[in-house]
Amino acid sequence: MTIGLCANIAHNIANSGSNDSMAWSWGFGTMAGIYIAGGVSGGHLNPAITIMLYVFRGFPKKKILIYVVAQLIGAYIGSLVAYGIYRNCILNYLETNPEQMTDVYNSFVTDRMDGVADAASGFLTEFVATAFIGVIVLALGDDSNAPPGAGMNAFILGLIISIETMAFSASTGAALNPARDLGPRLALITLGFSRHDMFSDGWWIYGAWCATITGAIVGAILYDIAIFVGGESPINYPRNSVKRVGHKAKVRWRHRFRRRER
Structure with missing residues (x-):
């Protein structure tokens, strides 16, 4: 976050x-x-990746909240550090260009670009950008699909993020990650910037959260339908197992309703 x-x-x-x-910095x-x-x-x-891995690769449910909170804290702190590094530059820029607050916001958070994206x-x-990431993350972790050598996953994902930032940032700033957008928003509010400006548009929820999470999930569905052959994915569960799980779920819900009625 700080580097990007x-x-x-x-x-x-800073015009540099x-x-x-x-x-390349984000990647x-x-x-x-x-x-x-x-x-x-x-x-x-x-x-988005944590939730996708929970749904399709058995990531423990009890760890989801811990991971998401950690990701948000990391994005928040990284944003504060970046602001601290360029604080004087930002304040001098706003002093001479008070009408250019948008440039400051666009340096930290993502949004639809005027005239480019509705x-x-x-x-x-x-949605599409994060679906690509979901497919690539699963492909890199798929032992049956010629994964790269040890230590190469991070390098490849870095290249993918760089390429996607080049391809999609002109439209939305390329969030690709809910924490990457929300962390800086919270940091700017902490630093005294307008809360209204940070949350006046619903983009922060429907673009940075809903689109990325659904995109990652749909990407995983496509990968598991077309490529993956392992049994971890719900796409590949045997039908009898799915029926048993459904039956057990119905039984549990019946017991809960009966307890409430009593």
């Missing part, structure tokens, strides 16, 4: 770098995060 946001600020406010430098920042945390936690870094196309952008 600093690249955004350098380009948007380029769109490509921002894309290799992601790669660094996965290399640092991947061996201990899996290096999800992204609530609500529908913005949602579709994040």
Whole structure:
């Protein structure tokens, strides 16, 4: 988060770098995060990926909230660090360009770009982009599908994030990750920026959260239908097992309703 946001600020406010430098910074920042945390936690870094892995690869349900909170805290702190590094630059920019607050916001949070994306196309952008990521994450972890050598997953995912940032940032800023958008919003509010500006548009929920999570899930469905042959995925559960699970669920719900009636 710190590396990616600093690249955004350098380009948007300090007139340094380029769109490509921002894309590479986000990609290799992601790669660094996965290399640092991947061996201990899996290096999800992204609530959409955590939820997808719960649904399709048996990630423990009790860990979802812990992971999502950790991801949000990381994005929040990373945003504060990036602001601290460029604080003087940001304040000087606003002093001479008070009408350009949008440049500051766009350096930290994602949004639909004026004249490029409306609500529908913005949602579709994040949906498709995160579906690609979901497919790639599952492919890299699929032992039956020629996965890369040890230690290469983070490098490949970093390249993918860079490429997707180049492809999709002109439309929405390429959130690809709910925490990447919400963390900076909360950080800016903490720093005294307008709460109304941060949450006046529903993009932060329907674009950064709903589109990315549903995109990752649909990407996983497509991968498991077309490629995956393992038994972990609900797509590949034997029909008899699905029926048994459904029957057990019905029985549990009946018992709960009967207890409430009593």
